[in-house]
Amino acid sequence: GDSVTQMEGPVTLSEEAFLTINCTYTATGYPSLFWYVQYPGEGLQLLLKATKADDKGSNKGFEATYRKETTSFHLEKGSVQVSDSAVYFCALSDTGRRALTFGSGTRLQVQP
Amino acid sequence: EPEVTQTPSHQVTQMGQEVILRCVPISNHLYFYWYRQILGQKVEFLVSFYNNEISEKSEIFDDQFSVERPDGSNFTLKIRSTKLEDSAMYFCASTGDQTNYGYTFGSGTRLTVV
Numbered sequence: 001g002d003s004v005t006q007m008e009g010p011v012t013l014s015e016e017a018f019l020t021i022n023c024t025y026t027a028t029g030y031p032s033l034f035w036y037v038q039y040p041g042e043g044l045q046l047l048l049k050a051t052k053a054d055d056k057g058s059n060k061g062f063e064a065t066y067r068k069e070t071t072s073f074h075l076e077k078g079s080v081q082v083s084d085s086a087v088y089f090c091a092l093s094d095t096g097r098r099a100l101t102f103g104s105g106t107r108l109q110v111q112p
Numbered sequence: 113e114p115e116v117t118q119t120p121s122h123q124v125t126q127m128g129q130e131v132i133l134r135c136v137p138i139s140n141h142l143y144f145y146w147y148r149q150i151l152g153q154k155v156e157f158l159v160s161f162y163n164n165e166i167s168e169k170s171e172i173f174d175d176q177f178s179v180e181r182p183d184g185s186n187f188t189l190k191i192r193s194t195k196l197e198d199s200a201m202y203f204c205a206s207t208g209d210q211t212n213y214g215y216t217f218g219s220g221t222r223l224t225v226v
Contacts, residue, residue: 043203043217089155098143098168099157
């Protein structure tokens, strides 16, 4: 079946540091890939997406590239801010399915 | 910006009791979903609903669970006889089209079964 594996958290960084959160996936078809973010007390929000191999999704300074050869979709940001502190979820939607399969989430803590 | 609204934000129930979790999806959306997240575990898909019927469900969504759109605005998840292991955060979501690119999630209902 489909699965998503994310790096364990929490990830603690200083402001303006470089961020990488690793995500790898297993899917039977040709999935679309997503990153969702959850700020404290709020719902899951779509951060970025990529729908086919070599696509790069980007939003708010975050980016991730769909790498089919390594089945990965790592999230990166060049300079994090305190306001980026949240839980980040990698997810996929496999061909012909409406359901999202999520990773376990990675908590990011950015210190001033 | 349109929101998916879930009520209550936290519900405590006794084991064996029925519980109904309520959601108001975005008004022009057509597809509705429930997900859950047991503390410390992954967000898991439960069910999707379209055109007044279930379109997909997971293994978790057994006979103890049911969904309904009773009045054209609310979307509910019922658990008939709650178990301790049903304790989780339950998220409702909706989308307006046939892709999965535009999910809007609610902020969740934390269900605690005691």
